[in-house]
Amino acid sequence: QQQVKQSPQSLIVQKGGISIINCAYENTAFDYFPWYQQFPGKGPALLIAIRPDVSEKKEGRFTISFNKSAKQFSLHIMDSQPGDSATYFCAASAETSGSRLTFGEGTQLTVNP
Amino acid sequence: NAGVMQNPRHLVRRRGQEARLRCSPMKGHSHVYWYRQLPEEGLKFMVYLQKENIIDESGMPKERFSAEFPKEGPSILRIQQVVRGDSAAYFCASSQSAGSSYEQYFGPGTRLTVT
Numbered sequence: 001q002q003q004v005k006q007s008p009q010s011l012i013v014q015k016g017g018i019s020i021i022n023c024a025y026e027n028t029a030f031d032y033f034p035w036y037q038q039f040p041g042k043g044p045a046l047l048i049a050i051r052p053d054v055s056e057k058k059e060g061r062f063t064i065s066f067n068k069s070a071k072q073f074s075l076h077i078m079d080s081q082p083g084d085s086a087t088y089f090c091a092a093s094a095e096t097s098g099s100r101l102t103f104g105e106g107t108q109l110t111v112n113p
Numbered sequence: 114n115a116g117v118m119q120n121p122r123h124l125v126r127r128r129g130q131e132a133r134l135r136c137s138p139m140k141g142h143s144h145v146y147w148y149r150q151l152p153e154e155g156l157k158f159m160v161y162l163q164k165e166n167i168i169d170e171s172g173m174p175k176e177r178f179s180a181e182f183p184k185e186g187p188s189i190l191r192i193q194q195v196v197r198g199d200s201a202a203y204f205c206a207s208s209q210s211a212g213s214s215y216e217q218y219f220g221p222g223t224r225l226t227v228t
Contacts, residue, residue, distance in 0.1 A: 006155075034216070043117075043204050043219035044156065089155055095212050098169050100146060103155040 004092050006104025013111050019077040021107045023090035026071065030092040032099070035064065035075050038087045038106075047088075048075070080111045115140045117207050117220035118187075125226045132192040132199070134223045138207030145188045146217060147173075147180060150202040162188060168211075195227045 006023045013019045023033075034049035050057045050064040050073065057064045063076040077084055090104040118137040126132050138145050143164050148156040158172040162182035173180065177195075182188040192199055202224045206217040 036219075043119075043221045046216055046218065049216070098161050099208070099212055099215065099217070100158045100161055100169060100172070101148070101156070101206075101217060102158065103148075105155045 004090060004102050004104045006090050006107060008107060009105065010108045011110070013080045013109065015080065015082060015111055015113050017080050017111075019080045019084070019109055019111070020074060021088055021090070021109070022072065022074045023092075023104050024070075024072045025092050025102075027092070027094065027102075028071070029094040029096055030102075031095055032093045033064070033066065033073050034091050034093075034101070035062075036089045036091060036103075038089065044089060077109075080109075082111045082113050085109055085111050117205060117218055119203075119205055119220035119223050121223060122221060123224050123226070125228060126195045127228055128196060129194050132195050132225055134190040134192075134203050134205075134225070135187040136190070136205035136207075136220060137187040138205075139218055142207035142209050142218075144208045144211055144215075145182050146206045146208070147188075147190050148204045148206065148219075150204060150222075152201070156204060159190070163211075192225075195225070197227050200225055200227045 004025045035047045036044035037047045038044045048062045061078045066073045088107045091101040093099045147159040150156045160173045160180045161169040177193045179191045202222045204222045206219045208215040208217045
């Protein structure tokens with residue numbers, strides 16, 4: 001029940017295209033859903049996050065869509081750039097669990113020039 | 114740089130030795146989380162600490178692993194008698210307070226290699 005499932009495992013997109021990464025969860029106690037970006041040899045960096053009281057959040061080229069009834073959320077990267085090439089992790093946490101993060105398996109995004 | 118600091122960045126240990134990983138949280142943060150990332154996998158929660166207290170160690174192996182966050186100084190993750198399976202990247206994150214209202218910021222990680 002604590003798992004977060006992420007897909008696809010890898011994604012190749014052309015420059016200017018839209019990258020879409022999906023995550024699904026089981027635990028209805030989760031109340032915070034961040035996305036992290038990780039470059040090789042670096043720590044994860046918080047990209048954007050959403051709470052279940054809204055269905056969408058946009059920050060620049062990055063948008064999170066959230067479907068509470070389906071227990072799914074997704075990251076959309078508009079106008080993808082080669083510099084976006086990285087591994088992306090979705091995560092979830094619950095206030096009742098001390099906010100430890102449960103991570104998805106990660107998606108390796110490659111944006112071709 | 115007021116970010117989360119971890120050292121060493123790379124650590125090589127022979128089987129049976131001890132590994133000590135250090136984490137200094139961001140200024141003003143008193144909550145520390147440790148995560149482990151095995152090659153080609155996502156991050157797995159290990160332990161959550163506040164100053165001088167272990168709050169949640171449900172993700173930590175029962176043997177050989179311990180963590181502390183003393184009143185003064187960095188948080189320490191200690192692995193005794195390391196085995197090859199301990200080879201991984203270990204990340205710590207810090208937050209200002211508990212609860213999902215507070216974002217976790219990650220350090221650069223310590224990459225442990227056990228030979």
